[in-house]
Amino acid sequence: MVLLSILIVLLFPVTIATVRTLILQNTDKKRIVGTRIEENKEAITKLQAAITFKTVSNLDTNLVDWNEFERFHEYLKQAFPLATQTLQIPSDSPHNLIYCLPGTNVEAEPALLTAHQDVVSAQPSQWKHDPFKGDEAEGFIWGRGSFDCKLQLIAILQAFEEMVSSGIKPQRTWYAAFGCDEEVNGGEAGATLIARQFERMGLTFSLIMDEGGAVAERYIGGINRPIAVVGVAEKGYLDAELSCCQEAGHSSTPTFPTALGKISEALVKIERTKHKATFTQPVIKMLENIGKEAPFPFAFLFLNLWLTKPILKATFAKNPTLNAIIRTTSVPTVIQASDKNNVIALQATAVVNSRLLSSDDEKSTVKWIQDTVKDKNITVKVMRYDKPSKESPVEGKAYEAVKVSIKKCFPDAIVSSYLMLGATDARKYQNLAKYIYRFTPAQMDKSEISRMHGPDERMSKENISAAVSFFKVLMKNW
Structure with missing residues (x-):
């Protein structure tokens, strides 16, 4: 009798937990139809070119080659004529870039997409391909910034360019902001200045999307589906x-x-x-x-x-x-x-x-x-x-729009909120929005993710095309 009582005591919480698991697993089973993604040759070519500009940042701004940033800006004007001629707005700093894509509903609170122009340094002798050449090989574009963070920057501008070209207007106004010193985390020339400019303009945002978690394959051993991790806070x-x-x-x-x-x-x-x-x-x-x-x-x-x-x-x-x-x-x-x-x-x-x-x-x-x-x-x-950043909610329409947009472009992925281990420019914009998320629209395994900041950083052509589609879908969904 004593043994039976002990067994019941031990099995009861396990039984409760099992029933709870079955109930929760049967919730939130909405079927989302994926978006057809075709190879975006323009975006691929533009990312290749963007890699060739050595926009390396340094905490000592006197050691930065600002001419390289200026050359990069001139290239962007040529690569994205519609976005730069009709959407670019003056920035308080000549090294930062800000764009504004007007929406149809002037009453709707605007949203913000961010990335950064700067990259970390690279030693060519350690690379299979020149880190600043933008080579295409093995289905990848190789080079410093191909992942962090020129993929994001080029994909956002390409999405803007295609929407303007096709005459498609989003519901709300979308801003894009690209700072120049994210990699030296703590710099005062990039997102810090942009945030101050937005504050002076009286802007707040319904949603801010920065770089962050990716669609990670085999993120947790034993779970075969990729997991799209969306950063809702930073350590x-x-x-x-x-x-x-x-x-x-x-x-x-x-x-x-x-x-x-x-x-x-x-x-x-x-x-x-x-x-x-x-x-x-x-x-x-x-x-x-x-x-x-x-x-x-x-x-x-x-x-x-x-x-x-x-x-x-x-x-x-x-x-x-x-x-x-x-x-x-x-x-x-x-x-x-x-x-x-x-x-x-x-x-x-x-x-x-x-x-x-x-x-x-x-x-x-x-x-x-x-x-x-x-x-x-x-x-x-x-x-x-x-200090640790504020935590953004994972309930509400803004997060749902992000989640649905990810599902449309990466239909096999489990979408989950995530604690960012590193720092991004997003923390500089904390006073401008309640809903701030950090996500890089690219699917890769741990070996690919580990190339960021290391030798042989690269990005697949499929991911480049998917990133453009993601930002277009997000702008239509929100």
Whole structure:
């Protein structure tokens, strides 16, 4: 009798969870007819050309080749004559670009599409194809910016150009804004200035769409369908400098411990210690969205967090991407000490970069570093801090329009909200809209996504064509 009672107690929550899973999986089963996407040769050719402009940004604006940006702007005028001649509006900065496609309903609140012109640097010797040539090979366009973020920029302008050419007007007015310094995150010349200009113009937006999550294949092992992840929030950012002073001297007669040794010990402790796992609202909603369309056992695990959190915490901890969505992360990135091989440094410093969940802030992250290091000889100073972004709703007509537009262009995908691990220009526009989403309309696997910022960045011709279609569908849907 006791064993039976124990069995009932154990099986009852599992039974409840199973029934709940079956009920939730039978909701939200709307059938959406996909849009026929044909190869957009114009967009492909224009992206190839856009890659050839070395629009590399730098936090020190004196080191930026602004002539290259000007050349890029001149090319855009030639490639998109209708958009640039009839839609472009003056920008407060000559390095930024703003366009306005008027809608038929002047009462409707406008919407904004954003991307950035700048790219990170590239070392040609590490590439299979020249990073600034825009080669076409193996069904891909190769080059720096083919993914991040000239795909988005060219696709938006091509969508504008085609709509103007065909005489199609959207219901509401659509703006497009392309900053010049997103890659140096924190720069003041790009989206920061554009946001101030929009504020001065008295503009607010019903929807803002920036770069972000893609349509990821095999995003979660065991789920075969691609998952289109739409960023609804971004983690915070904190750079902390750890510093230690000890006795200096010559390496032939060393005194221990050294400043470098103590800093090294501190960094090892940070690497070996994890922040507390927390399921924030964006992650809970993401798992629920995926669970509704995922097969067992994933549906059971994702739709019953009240029961399965311990299992998921342990599983996610083994995957770098999934681990990063459930906890603040801290990692050493820079270390400095002596500049000579035979000199023991008086001082050693290191930089620890942290990406913060919304449950953390500057104070709690610094305390975590101090508590982890446990060394009074090491000081911690915050170099830079950006708090986590606001969270955009996943209920309402704006998100539904985004979801439907994705489904039309990527009909096999599960569409889900997502917590962005990196930072985008979207955070600069937070005061201008309630509904801000981050999505790059391209389907790829992890190996393709990992090329971003690395060697051999590339984009398939199918994705280039799909991206143009996505923005046209979105402008018609919203």
